Amino acid sequence: MKILICLSNVPDTTTKAKFVNDNTAFDTTGIQWIINPWDELALTRAIELKSDAANSIENITVITVGEKDAEPTMRKALAIGADDAVRIDAEPTDAYFVAAQIAEYLKSNPFDLIFNGIESADYNGSAVGGMLAEFLNIPSVSAVSAVNIENGQVKIKRDIDGGTEEVSSELPVVAIAQKGIAKEPMIAAMRGIMMARKKPLNVVAPVEIEALTGIVNFELPQPKPPCKMIEPDNVKELVNLLQNEAKVI
Amino acid sequence: MSVLVFTENWDGKFKKMSFELVSYASKIAEMLNIQTVALSIGDVQEDELKKLGNYAADKIISVNNDKLKNLDNQAYTSVIAQVAEKEGAKVVIIAHNNTGKALAPRLSVKLKAGLGAGVSKLPLSLDPFTIFKKVYSGKAYSNLVIKSDIKILTLAQNSFEFEENIKSPAIESFEPALSDDLFKTTVSNVQKQTGKILLIDAEIVVSGGRGMKSGDNWSPIEELADLLGAATACSRPVSDEGWRPHEEHTGQTGKIIAPNLYIAAGISGAIQHLAGISSSKCIVAINTDKDAPIFEAADYGIIGDTAKVLPDFIQAVKEMK
Ligand SMILES: Cc1cc2nc3c(=O)[nH]c(=O)nc-3n(C[C@H](O)[C@H](O)[C@H](O)COP(=O)(O)OP(=O)(O)OC[C@H]3O[C@@H](n4cnc5c(N)ncnc54)[C@H](O)[C@@H]3O)c2cc1C
Ligand SMILES: Cc1cc2nc3c(=O)[nH]c(=O)nc-3n(C[C@H](O)[C@H](O)[C@H](O)COP(=O)(O)OP(=O)(O)OC[C@H]3O[C@@H](n4cnc5c(N)ncnc54)[C@H](O)[C@@H]3O)c2cc1C
Numbered sequence: 001m002k003i004l005i006c007l008s009n010v011p012d013t014t015t016k017a018k019f020v021n022d023n024t025a026f027d028t029t030g031i032q033w034i035i036n037p038w039d040e041l042a043l044t045r046a047i048e049l050k051s052d053a054a055n056s057i058e059n060i061t062v063i064t065v066g067e068k069d070a071e072p073t074m075r076k077a078l079a080i081g082a083d084d085a086v087r088i089d090a091e092p093t094d095a096y097f098v099a100a101q102i103a104e105y106l107k108s109n110p111f112d113l114i115f116n117g118i119e120s121a122d123y124n125g126s127a128v129g130g131m132l133a134e135f136l137n138i139p140s141v142s143a144v145s146a147v148n149i150e151n152g153q154v155k156i157k158r159d160i161d162g163g164t165e166e167v168s169s170e171l172p173v174v175a176i177a178q179k180g181i182a183k184e185p186m187i188a189a190m191r192g193i194m195m196a197r198k199k200p201l202n203v204v205a206p207v208e209i210e211a212l213t214g215i216v217n218f219e220l221p222q223p224k225p226p227c228k229m230i231e232p233d234n235v236k237e238l239v240n241l242l243q244n245e246a247k248v249i
Numbered sequence: 250m251s252v253l254v255f256t257e258n259w260d261g262k263f264k265k266m267s268f269e270l271v272s273y274a275s276k277i278a279e280m281l282n283i284q285t286v287a288l289s290i291g292d293v294q295e296d297e298l299k300k301l302g303n304y305a306a307d308k309i310i311s312v313n314n315d316k317l318k319n320l321d322n323q324a325y326t327s328v329i330a331q332v333a334e335k336e337g338a339k340v341v342i343i344a345h346n347n348t349g350k351a352l353a354p355r356l357s358v359k360l361k362a363g364l365g366a367g368v369s370k371l372p373l374s375l376d377p378f379t380i381f382k383k384v385y386s387g388k389a390y391s392n393l394v395i396k397s398d399i400k401i402l403t404l405a406q407n408s409f410e411f412e413e414n415i416k417s418p419a420i421e422s423f424e425p426a427l428s429d430d431l432f433k434t435t436v437s438n439v440q441k442q443t444g445k446i447l448l449i450d451a452e453i454v455v456s457g458g459r460g461m462k463s464g465d466n467w468s469p470i471e472e473l474a475d476l477l478g479a480a481t482a483c484s485r486p487v488s489d490e491g492w493r494p495h496e497e498h499t500g501q502t503g504k505i506i507a508p509n510l511y512i513a514a515g516i517s518g519a520i521q522h523l524a525g526i527s528s529s530k531c532i533v534a535i536n537t538d539k540d541a542p543i544f545e546a547a548d549y550g551i552i553g554d555t556a557k558v559l560p561d562f563i564q565a566v567k568e569m570k
Pocket of ligand 1 (some may be wrong): 006
């Protein structure tokens with residue numbers, strides 16, 4: 001079985017968003033780039049699955065649609081334990097564009113189990129995984145909180161609104177990962193970091209595809225009015241305000 | 250031509266979210282001067298279907314087929330696409346929840362329709378079709394243009410003030426073409442939470458952080474939640490420690506919620522926590538540290554010990570009633 005992880009290169013989650021060029025572009029000055037947290041957990045789960053020989057996992061590949069500046073993040077994935085990496089050399093203009101590029105690559109390079117994260121920490125689209133599956137005409141399971149392999153069969157647990165379900169699927173399948181897929185993200189060991197330099201990172205040319213959306217500009221949230229402080233021995237007043245001012249209880 | 254809205258039912262009943270969606274769709278239909286068509290998949294009685302008319306649906310299409318008992322993303326997408334085609338949908342509205350996030354992207358490819366994910370307002374303009382959405386987990390917003398002929402929008406929960414506008418829509422049943430090769434997944438072992446108010450549905454949420462000191466100290470949070478008809482939630486370390494179940498974890502890597510009232514007790518307000526709760530209409534913070542970042546996000550704050558403030562809170566709510 002071959003596993004693919006779609007990897008999004010995003011600003012560290014503590015980043016304060018700032019914009020340049022008349023608020024049309026994200027200000028990348030001083031930004032720490034990380035593997036999107038969900039993709040990191042999916043990679044962790046893939047490595048756990050591979051470590052059990054009974055699962056017969058030949059290979060774990062990570063793929064990113066991005067420019068050269070995404071490579072350090074991809075190397076991190078190799079250091080954690082992916083076997084190889086593929087970068088589709090294009091500016092990721094929207095989710096449709098990204099999914100179409102990956103789909104195109106997969107037509108000649110098939111995988112069995114394809115992981116995506118539920119949401120990117122930058123554009124919050126929750127889109128690439130489902131789009132990819134539809135491009136390839138293969139099943140997708142979303143809100144996935146566990147993946148196991150039993151006798152070569154992929155067993156998935158997913159969240160539904162107000163519960164969980166177990167899903168088994170034909171392969172290939174796109175599993176869109178969320179909380180629970182792995183406990184803690186795996187950290188690269190020194191040996192992994194050394195080895196990552198020698199692992200293949202293949203750069204492939206993009207195909208011609210037009211994005212369906214375009215960002216006009218960004219806005220920062222309106223500053224919130226200052227918090228109204230209430231004395232700790234006067235909680236009655238808080239309840240009064242919630243009832244009569246905010247009108248929320 | 251129409252605006253098509255995909256509604257969801259739970260055991261044959263619509264939740265508030267579906268009415269919100271229909272109302273939102275009808276406003277866009279009004280802007281475009283076309284009809285609002287609501288699609289329901291599942292076994293829903295006519296009386297219940299009619300309720301969608303209370304939020305200005307002009308027509309209701311009901312698909313009730315045993316093959317669609319469980320959510321298969323590929324099959325459901327095909328059904329929505331068939332209805333969209335039949336009804337000449339220009340815009341398709343879907344919830345930005347688990348089901349919506351599973352279906353909308355597939356539909357986007359199927360209809361070659363650009364997706365605006367997690368919108369919270371009506372489109373800012375129709376030509377170009379410009380929407381407003383959250384990016385960077387709520388740290389910023391973007392104005393996004395959708396260039397395709399058909400557009401898909403997923404609506405963030407509890408973000409749109411919906412209103413009654415009673416119509417008496419025609420109800421039509423529809424038999425979609427469902428070839429076997431659409432069904433590549435099998436569902437088993439469905440577990441549903443019962444009895445409790447679900448975090449994603451709750452209008453009020455009472456949440457505790459590491460400042461609660463131990464899982465054994467949760468009874469005031471539960472009591473306050475009960476009194477207010479609220480759901481309970483927690484920060485990530487609290488669920489990591491096993492003090493509370495994982496379903497309660499809110500934030501960037503947990504549930505993203507937008508209740509009318511969020512009460513944060515002993516939560517510092519880390520940026521990743523705020524990413525999950527900052528769309529709440531009103532935030533109350535209780536924290537011993539006056540410099541805790543939660544006070545920057547909060548509307549009302551008390552600098553104090555949860556062990557004392559929460560019991561007083563409970564008492565005050567009891568007296569209010
Ligand atoms: C200069 C620039 C301009 C941009 N302009 C736009 C724009 O106009 N409109 C717009 O929507 N976005 C734009 N983007 C954002 C970028 O294209 C996003 O990667 C893309 O939109 C997908 O984001 P999403 O939030 O939909 O991803 P999601 O669907 O939320 O991501 C979920 C999962 O999909 C996978 N994934 C996401 N992105 C990638 C990727 N690049 N490579 C591999 N796997 C991935 C990961 O598994 C991730 O966990 C721009 C980015 C840049 C750098
Ligand atoms: C990639 C990533 C993703 C993350 N995702 C999430 C997420 O989804 N959700 C999340 O919550 N966190 C997330 N985190 C963790 C986050 O950074 C914080 O560590 C976490 O939110 C802190 O939880 P807390 O507020 O409960 O605890 P603390 O930060 O320890 O805060 C406890 C607070 O309680 C106060 N306190 C102490 N005693 C009392 C008392 N007796 N009465 C009143 N107040 C008291 C203290 O002053 C303090 O402010 C993430 C981190 C990373 C790196």
